[in-house]
Amino acid sequence: MYNRYVASNMQSSKNNNVDYSEAFYKPILPVQKTSAEIINEARSALRTLRTQRPFTPRDERRKLFGSTSSRTPENRPPSAFSLHSSSFESVESRPVSCARLSPLDHKPKLLSSASNYEDYCVSPPVSPVDSEEIRKVSNARARLFKNVSCGNLLPDKLFLPNDCKRLYFEEHFIPRSDHEGFSQKLPVQFSIRDAGLPIVYIDHHNKTVGEEFFPQVRNIPFPAQFSRQSDQFNKQESPLSYPDYTEMTKSATKSENNLEANEMEEEEEESYWKIKVLPILHILEIENNVERLCDACTILYQTLEEGNMLGKRFKRRNLLLKMLYKLVDVTSDPLGLKLAKIILGLKVSGKNLLNVCKLVFKISRSEKNDSLIENDQILDSLLEILKTEDLQTNTEAFLYCTGAIKFISGNASLINEMVNKGAIEILLQVMRMINEINEDGIRFSSSGHLLVQLTATLRNLVDLLQSRCKFLEYGAIPELCLTLEKRMSDKDVCTNVARIFSKLSSFNDCCTALADCSRCYALFLALLNKYPTKQDLVIRIIFILGNLTAKNNQAREQFFEEQGSIDTLIALFQTYLEKVPNHKVWKDGEIKNLRHPSEAEDILIKLIRVIANLSIHPNVGSSLATNHHIVALLITVLECKSVEECEELVINAIATINNLSFYQVKNSVIQEKKLHIAELLLKMLMSSHMDGILEAIRVFGNLSQNHEICNFIIQRKVYKFMIALLDAKHQDVCFSACGVLLNLTVDKSRRSILNEEGGIKKLIDCLRDFGPTDWQLAGLICKTLWNYSENVTSNDPCFENDDSNGLLVLLMTFLDEDLALAYSFDSDLREYHKLYWETEFKPVAHKLLQRIQN
16 A cells, blocks of 8 residues: 555654655665554554344244244144143153163073072173163162162161062062072162172061061072172172171161151151141142132242252152142143242152143243243243253253243343353253264254254353353353364254354454364354355354454464365355345336345355455465455456445455555456456445545555556546545545555656645645644655655745745644644553654654755
């Protein structure tokens, strides 16, 4: 640009050998840049572009999947369903496991007769591979599992003499032999912990209260194939070895004490139940008024909480749940939320957990219920599900639970509460568990539906400042990148993650964190190549790339070095340029001024922004300036669109050409097509759009270093337009116009143009108006006047008397440091202001003053 033509003899002003005949057009020598020069270049040479974040329309109805979802109705869970009391189970079933058991290596034999001792022994099942299998057993089995493995040989309660003496483990039974005195069957189970232990049967003789009892222990030896496991276990000095008689007695005494304590607790619980809970249940059973039912449910929850009856330990829990399930048939959202809170407080599982999550989801679909959700604090219960329940066995329940949370997050008044309650941390933890799922597994597809809800919720939460801090604190950005990598085939998930990143990248700290995630560039390019026609995804990825390359030079280089990065941008440019509508033909023959660009135009706007930002890097910019496809597409935009049709698109294209024209490199396509570009820019100068005019002048500032463009400016009278712009009240417009005039006056034959249109007077007026606040502009004006006043003699003055006197007064005043720097600035700007005055204005103004005085 014209700023590359600075006073090469400025530094010579400090010595006596000053050649006043030289013009300010020689390129500067390669010296270390000052701060003023760096700021100067930022103002006038290469600039990044800004644009608006893509707008996400809000769905009119709350559903699991929005109207733009790529999932077909038959391939996604329903958002609407019927829910009745019959949907719940009176006795909770075990959660269905998604794990498939491996087939047995042998066929089990049914024992018809016992020929030897080993025939009476049942082979224990193969030990589970990991602890996950153990957690799948029911609670009763798990407790018994624990007692056996920990060496406690006493059962949790005494059995009556007539009771069947059975241990409820697996569905395997050992027939008792007649000579051993067994007349019943003994069930046996093995776990991963006790696979090597001898099977122990404990026969408790029933006693009256207060009497002691002693267990009779009979050892049933293992078959031979398991003896090695038992030996190996004993070698590890396990505490589960055979207890002696004293230990057995102590264990029995301890169990008896525990039984007495349990009996007292049961009596207290029974009393609390009759006095406190039953009256409320009676109201729930006979009351028909919904408001009174809601009040009763509120009191019931408080009563259960005070009596420590929430959770699964409550003895009459199933009876209470049955009554609550019946009330689900009452069609009332407030009552439904009250019921859901109590049911969730009782820690239901399996199908009942799924149905209560569906109940909350169904109620949360209506925005009018948001206040009810806030008042009942149902959000706490939903977050507790995600935090404590098992994802593998409750994936569908997690889906509707997260769907309800997503609806709640759509209410701006509830977002703060969600963040304060740890919603982001919990959601990110669930995301990590989902990302650990094997892509070839059965659960991978079903967890994708859940991931859509989860990422949509995070998208809603990211607007808050404290949310963004938590995103950085808990490593959300790398985890989201991993989600993109694993879910590349899921358009909905990719779109939601792109929406999150488009918001995050708009803030410097988050944008820096994303830029530091080096694999993000390859992921974004892969998405653009995989879904080039999915506009809502493409526009967000392009917007993110524009943010990443706006302020980070390393990001520009990393993206440019990714294989096929520029080719991908070119392909998208060509695709969407063909989709740009033509608005030039209308019934009234006029061009319609669109307030908003079309979708294709919006993508081009953001795509061109990426190219402009990339071109700021010296190596990248030099390469792009020689790329025929890039330059040709930018020129095509100027040929087919006007600033009246699509303002931002045209201005971005011109600004990108300006950046590329800065590089005076071999094989530059800009230099090759400079005259055609100048013709296109001339149309912009004729418009009334000041921003477009400013961008066009900046391009002329770079191109006017070439003699052909200077001749074009003279022949087409463009210089008159530049002189007229000196009257503009916009400092940047005056700065750019003055730069073009500076380049024109390098040639002595063109200096007379300043005499036309009152050019000299306008330059002096600009110096007077803007000098005290903009020493960079003041210095540029003095350089132009220096070129114009070359070879001045007293016999042939170049300035008229009024102009000369006025200029002398201004120069002497502005060269007085106290007067020049008296303008009020804050401390930071004052230092830069002084630096510009010393480096940009003072040297050339001092020499110009001497020339005029002589």
